[in-house]
Amino acid sequence: MANLQSGAERWYSIGEIGRESGTKVPTIRYYEQIGLLVPVGRTEGNQRRYDERARERLTFVRHARALGFSLDAVRELIKLADHPERPCEKADTIAREQLEAVEQRLETLSRLRQELERMIACCDGGQARNCRILQTVSDHRLCLHEQHGGGQSSDR
Amino acid sequence: MANLQSGAERWYSIGEIGRESGTKVPTIRYYEQIGLLVPVGRTEGNQRRYDERARERLTFVRHARALGFSLDAVRELIKLADHPERPCEKADTIAREQLEAVEQRLETLSRLRQELERMIACCDGGQARNCRILQTVSDHRLCLHEQHGGGQSSDR
DNA sequence: TATAAAATCTCTAGTAACTAGAGGTTCAAG
DNA sequence: CTTGAACCTCTAGTTACTAGAGATTTTATA
Numbered sequence A, B: 001m002a003n004l005q006s007g008a009e010r011w012y013s014i015g016e017i018g019r020e021s022g023t024k025v026p027t028i029r030y031y032e033q034i035g036l037l038v039p040v041g042r043t044e045g046n047q048r049r050y051d052e053r054a055r056e057r058l059t060f061v062r063h064a065r066a067l068g069f070s071l072d073a074v075r076e077l078i079k080l081a082d083h084p085e086r087p088c089e090k091a092d093t094i095a096r097e098q099l100e101a102v103e104q105r106l107e108t109l110s111r112l113r114q115e116l117e118r119m120i121a122c123c124d125g126g127q128a129r130n131c132r133i134l135q136t137v138s139d140h141r142l143c144l145h146e147q148h149g150g151g152q153s154s155d156r
Numbered sequence C: 001t002a003t004a005a006a007a008t009c010t011c012t013a014g015t016a017a018c019t020a021g022a023g024g025t026t027c028a029a030g
Numbered sequence D: 001c002t003t004g005a006a007c008c009t010c011t012a013g014t015t016a017c018t019a020g021a022g023a024t025t026t027t028a029t030a
Helices: A014-021 A026-034 A052-066 A071-081 A089-122 A132-138 B014-021 B023-031 B052-066 B071-081 B087-120 B132-138
Strands: none
Touching: A014 A026, A014 A052, A014 A071, A026 A052, A052 B071, A052 B132, A071 A089, A071 B132, A089 B071, A089 B087, A089 B132, A132 B023, A132 B071, A132 B087, B014 B052, B023 B052, B023 B071, B052 B071, B071 B087
């Protein structure tokens, strides 16, 4: 809450950085609340004002999220970005884990796609009684693959 | 709450149908609570007992979930399966929507995979300062694709 | 038949990652 | 100086479960 009007630095409102980064305003407040973004200075009327650094931090978070990293992973990545002298094995590990998860999901989904395509192709649009889609859902044996499901949360 | 011991029908406990269908017991109770499964009869000691039909219903639900349908979609599919005389357009629509969602996710994910692979390949394992992974997350311009993220919830 | 272990019951609360709304205040333009 | 957009806090809702507490029932064994 220091010099919010003096100095040469440019300040941004929460709405501005939201628009810029494609983030809804409540989401930004949420990130602050869970400690992902450091609280920024306020105006006398209690409104948040962001500087360049805070803006970049939000961009970092959003981009990491867009890459599919969990908020916990993002937290780790931020920690690393804040300590440039540390080795970056951790970032490597996180990225590799993310890659593996993505590959896993890709596999599951492409099996699902195949299954859905087949179901749809076989549906003749008649009575529900004869609907291939409903039959397939009813009877797992009509499936091409055993793999989807079986255990829980193979997809998410 | 009728004849739970008389008659020829076989009854199953919640644990049994859970094991069979790969569903955790609380999940089954949850499905009942939200009205996805019809409440079944109970023993004198208030424990649930499932018959063949109830067992199949759970299988249906689990399989539909494994195919990626939302609980709401499953609800619709159940309604249809319960009315075999109706036309099955609705099932077709639901399945097509699901297929489209799956294809969408596949696309996003394969872009992500590419991005992650590139990030990881470029990381030299040195200081965080020079880490390609962190740099890429910091600066969207280092990305191959603009598409991932941009708006919100492209993946989910 | 007695007892102990396993399974079940209800209820509440927690998870991830936001999103929406109520009710009130502040900022910027005209 | 007024008005309307943007902001504030706080609570609760979303999806699809999952976990735990504390009590009761069922089942298997001695």
